[in-house]
Amino acid sequence: MKENVLDVLLYLFENYLEEEIEARYEGCPLREELEAAGFPAEAVTHAFEWLEGLEARKRSGDTVMPTTAYRVYAAEEMARLSTGCRGLLMHLENLGILTPDGRELVIERLMALDDDAVEEDHVRWVVLLALFNQPEHEEAYARMEDLVFQSYAEAVH
CATH class of the missing domain: 1.10.8 (Helicase, Ruva Protein; domain 3)
Known part of the structure; x- marks a missing residue:
């Protein structure tokens, strides 16, 4: 399961521009697309949380x-x-x-x-x-x- 999180992240990276991911990952269409592609719902959720953590770090400013x-x-x-x-x-x-x-x-x-x-x-x-x-x-x-x-x-x- 855990490697699937990285698989989800790489799928997003390869198939969407950053703006598209940010605009769509909170809504159902991208989540449904990932699950239809065979990614477990738990891995998709964890991948979105991972991306949110990365985004939060960017917003917090570099130390x-x-x-x-x-x-x-x-x-x-x-x-x-x-x-x-x-x-x-x-x-x-x-x-x-x-x-x-x-x-x-x-x-x-x-x-x-x-x-x-x-x-x-x-x-x-x-x-x-x-x-x-x-x-x-x-x-x-x-x-x-x-x-x-x-x-x-x-x-x-």
């Missing part, structure tokens, strides 16, 4: 964080985010794709997936979704999009 910050992970984060996931987050931050505040947003959204174990692939998609939703991060989004689709092209070959 000002130092340009370099050392992250100490909580025990629950360590249990759910593998060394590979944490390394990927650090790598994306070193590349300048994630800011320290962006990293915190991604970690918060990964933990909100309520998945027992988060995979590196989940991290890539959540970073992409978070950057897509954040104003003034178009360049970082484009770089992350290249990385996401490059990794899929390599996996296919």
